[in-house]
Amino acid sequence: MQVGWTRSTGKILSSSLSRNLSLCLRRNHNNVFESGDYTDTTPKLHGPARSHSLNLRSLVEGGDFRMAEAVREQLISSGKPITPDKIYVEAARNEMLNSPSYEIPFENWLRLCPSKAENEAGESIFKDLIGLMKEYPNQRLPCIHKFGMIVGSKGYVELVQKEILPLVWEFGGEERLRMTDEIRYEMLPKKLPDTIEQEEGVSLFEDDENAEYLVSSLSQGDGTFLGIVGHLHEAVKDGKYAEAKMLVQELHSVHYRIPEHMVFEQAAQMALRVNESIEEVVSDFTLFFSLVPPLHLHPVTYHTSKPFMRTMTAILHRPFVQSEVLQAFSLILSSKGYASLVSSLVLPPILRYSQLEESKRFLRDYEELNTKYLRERAEEGDQNRSTQRLPLDTGLLISFRAIREPAIRAFADAGYLDAALDLLPSKASPDVKITQYTYSRLLHRMRQKLSTISELKVRRKLQAKMEDVQQRHDSLALLRGGLSTKRDEAALVAQMNSSSVSRPDAAVPDFEDIAGKDVVHTIRQVKAAFPFYRPGIENRSLPLPATLIDLITQLSSESSRPHLLALLRQRALSSTYPAASLWLFSEMVFLWRNAEYAKVVELYERWFWCVGVPREEVLNLVHFTTLEHFESDTKRPEGKLKLYPTKAHIALVWQSLAMLATTKPKLVRLYKKLVAFGKGTSGLNGDGDSLDASWAAPSSDAxxxxxxxxxxxxxxxxxxxxxxxxxxxxxxxxxxxxxxxxxxxxxxxxxxxxxxxxxxxxxxxxxxxxxxxxxxxxxxxxxxxxxxxxxxxxxxxxxxxxxxxxxxxxxxxxxxxxxxxxxxxxxxxxxxxxxxxxxxxxxxxxxxxxxxxxxxxxxxxxxxxxxxxxxxxxxxxxxxxxxxxxxxxxxxxxxxxxxxxxxxxxxxxxxxxx
Structure with missing residues (x-):
């Protein structure tokens, strides 16, 4: 008995002590393990998922759309839900105004807007956005179409019927029936009503046992029914790359033709980020990008829209740019009829930085695919939208010039003068015209080459070719009065050939006189030198770099107003390409002089194509640097591409990277890359950890x-x-x-x-x-x-x-x-x-x-x-x-x-x- 009592009592005491100790620790756990401050923050670390949505919303409200886009993509890829909010209409509006290829991001932001049932403000949240779309309905027809589908699916049926469907019908052209049907389909209810309760065994229209009719409670557990293609689209939009790839491969295996859609451009961009090996990148990129619609199914305005800019940027901004990916991207676009729109964008990087024979073979395939597309469209009787109502021969001439001109300039810049001359139209083809700008660029390179040749026979041969090109140039000047027919061409001549930059005439201020004088007067003169683009301003003289640098310095002081700099910068970027290039150079010099080397590199990366510089160092630095300069508020003007840098810009980047090299091995590695760039072997950079034997030299006075x-x-x-x-x-x-x-x-x-x-x-x-x-x-x-x-x-x-x-x-x-x-x-x-x-x-x-x-x-x-x-x-x-x-x-x-x-x-x- 004594033993049993003791054991029983021991159990009771043990249980009691355990409970008391647990309560004590629970009450005083702040003092035992953590401080009170840590305890207070614990709930915040494990708060609801909507905190991510609040962070995304605050970025959009603050106008940081670049960071908001990155956060949105990260949330989607990680599977975290985003709470719908009306503020995302502003993000969609920003993409439409400032992004060259805005269809996919515009659609992504618009899908985050609340449904009509969740929105107390009602249709008024879309008022400004609809007004912008109505300003340029032809150019923004893809946005109008997507807006009608997405907003209609969210319950705003009356708004879509009143504002959107009339626009689609008026400006949709041959696609208006398809677009209207797609919008009306999205406006249909997503859930079928349950059947009316009747007497047992009796149905009004269908037999309940008929497998062809299923009530919503049985067939639609989540209220949405999607086909296999719909699942594929949703997988791409949600960032589920592996699932999207599997679906495409399975559909191809059963020989199912997947309808082309612009959403697959987003999947192709994901392929660039996910894969590492060159074989996987090319294979997966081609798998998805070949599903984008051809030109006649994707309305693009020739003069304003820059299609596929986001994809081009994603390819060029990879740490190591593979020529195979860029070539696959270009050939697919040519096969789908986009050659006349994108040749000036995709051809220079390929032709300037590839071997000559490889470049020739690629250009031949590129032209053949474009010709095949145009002939097939002509045979079907359905004209290409960019050359609609034009005969086949005229369409071929337009695309011929759009392809040959950037190819000639690229070959000339790469030093392949014979290849550039072979691309010139024969004198037996008077209908084929090449602009003065291309002839001037080619002559400029030929003169440079002539100055390096000492052998008399070779010099005479090159001089004879120069005379022929000069005659073509002069005859074109007489025919057209010396005016270029392509937008910004005369301005680009000024960027590439210093001889075309004339000194100010009587109508333009002398910037040497205004430098250092009254800052208000200088601002007015600089503003007048950077007019918004219009035909006829290409040859306008620009301010001197010293004038702009002094002006930036004065307006960057604490007592000044940095907003003035943002306005002048926006003015320069909205003007000609040489004006934008000059302003950015002046700003880079200002940052360099203030030892803000990282900002020099980031400024370069944001506004210029990343060529002529070590891409790995530039991109790594940009990813870990936040720009806090006044330039961060500047938006890219609509329709403006990135600039090709001049040697002055490239030199500033190399100098900045050298100043940022914190250790001797990093500096030596960077220097070896610079020498490799000069030798044309930039892929052989060495490890840079030590100096090789070629650096050793006697230390004697001799x-x-x-x-x-x-x-x-x-x-x-x-x-x-x-x-x-x-x-x-x-x-x-x-x-x-x-x-x-x-x-x-x-x-x-x-x-x-x-x-x-x-x-x-x-x-x-x-x-x-x-x-x-x-x-x-x-x-x-x-x-x-x-x-x-x-x-x-x-x-x-x-x-x-x-x-x-x-x-x-x-x-x-x-x-x-x-x-x-x-x-x-x-x-x-x-x-x-x-x-x-x-x-x-x-x-x-x-x-x-x-x-x-x-x-x-x-x-x-x-x-x-x-x-x-x-x-x-x-x-x-x-x-x-x-x-x-x-x-x-x-x-x-x-x-x-x-x-x-x-x-x-x-x-x-x-x-x-x-």
Missing amino acids: DPVLTSILNKQAASKSTVAIGRSLPLVGLGFTHPGSPYFYSPSQKRSTSTSTSEVTLDEVDSCPVPLEAFTPFIRLLSRKEKDATIAATVLRDMLSIGLQPSIHHFTELATVYAAKREKGRALRLLAGLETANPVGESPSSTGGNRLPAPDFIMYVAIMRAFISARDMEGVRKVDGRMRDRFGEDTVERWKEDNEFLRGVYRDWETCEKRKN
Whole structure:
């Protein structure tokens, strides 16, 4: 008994103690494990799923549509529900206004709007959106069609019948019957009514046992009945890629023809993100993208719409762009009749960066597919919408010109002049016309090529071809009065050929006079120089870069109004392409001067095609950087594509990436990529963890690298003449706040001054000269000597770039800072010997070494002062006075504060030494 009582009591006590301990821990768990603050936040971490919808809604309300789109795609792909809200109508409206290819995102946002039963505001939430669609019903017919289907399915039947169906019937053309039927089908009730209760065994119309009639309670558990194609569409829209791929493959296996639909463009974009191997990317992309509708089933306006821009951007923005994907994308579009619309977009990246034979084969297939489509449409008697009411021959001529012109320019830019000339129409085909812009571009490249040829026979052959192209150009000018027939072509000539940028005439303000004057007056003049596009403004002179940079600097101060900059930027982007390119260049320089290198790269990535730069570094940096500049509020003008960058833009990106390289291996890897770009082997970049044997050189005073650079024979072997280095980009000396730029007031004698800066395009080398400038100093930063700095100049010569005075200045300052006085003075003496005082530059030919200028002497003096080498300072000062004269140097001292500072520091060091 005693034992049993004890056991029973023990169980009771144990149970009681357990409950008390549990209650105690439950009451005081804040003090045992976590703080009260953590406890209070716990419910927030496990809140309802609608918090995701609130976050998405707040992004749309704040106008951050770019981030909202990313969040929406992430929520859909993760299967998280999104609560419908009327605010998403504004997101759909933004996509229609600002996205070149807006049909799919417009549809996605519109599906998130509430149904009529859930919306207290009623039909008024769609008032502004309907008004915008009515402004351009022809161009926005796909939006009107989708709007009617989606909004009608949500219960707004009266609104659709009153506002949408009349528009579809009036502007739908041959597709109006199909569109009307689809909209009316979506307006039907999704759930059939239950049968009226009758006496047992009796039915009004059908027998309850008939399998062909099923009441809603039996057949539609979720209230929606979807066919297999409907399930496929829903899977794509919900981001269920694996399910969509399986459905397509199963339908193909039973030889079922899947109706074409624009939703499959979204699936093709997902294929680019999901797959990694090139075989899977090409296979899956082709599987889905081949299901987009052809041109005659997808109304696109030729002059305003840019179809498939999102897909093109997704392909080009992959970390590694596979030519196979881009070619598959282009061939499918050509087979569906879009060649006349997208050739200027898809052909340049393929033809400029592929092998010649591969490019020729691709272009031949591209043209054949387009011709096949046009002939099939003509045989069916159903004209292509972009060339409707035109005979087949006329349609072929239009598409021929739309394909050949960008192909000729791309081959010319890639250096394949013979291939470009082969594409010119024969003189026996007078109906085929090529614009002046294409002839001018081709002549520009031929002149560049001619300057690099020394063999007389080859030169004469090329000159004969140039004469033929020139005659074609001149005859077209006489026929058409010198006016281009294609929008923005004359403006693009100004971007690619500096000779077409004329100085201001009497009707346009002289920007050299307004620079530095009243800021209000400057704003007015700049605004007048950036008119909204209209025919006839292509040859308008643009402001100088220095004017824009000074204006951006003044308006970016805390006491100014940054909104003015946003307005001017929007104005420039809505004008011609050269105007937009110039403004973005000026803004990139402003950011660079303020050491905001990451923003320079992000600005470039947002507005330019990512070519000529290391894509992996650019995209990785952009993905981890949030732009907080005034540019983030600017929207892309409707119908505007991204720009092709000039060498000035590309150089700024390379320089910014160099400044952002935090470790020596990263910097070396980036430099190797730059050299590989110049050699045309950008795929062979190496690991960049160490310097290879070719970088090793004797550290003695007799530097063979320096000797070869100063040797005129090495200079004459360069394939190009000494290039003009942009003073705003390529820089030779340092002053506070501008590591690689010098003040606009300090003009280098051997290059163009700031008032003459032009944004010229590529020459024979694919990388810009100025991209190498920062590497000379950065690579030598932690080295014992300056051998690596000299090797940079040797690499430039090996890829056909002649170093400019900026690079020699940078090299000399590195020598001086490393206490290698002999090398620095010998480099300076070599340049002085190659350019005797009083001798004109033209007397020694175009391949001469650059002459040392005032900036170079001052920079070397500053470097010797930092190295505490007063003897070196004295010798450089003596050389400067011998070359320019005592009076000139003294006058410079009076006018230049920087030079006076150098002499003050020299005097201070001399006093301390004594």
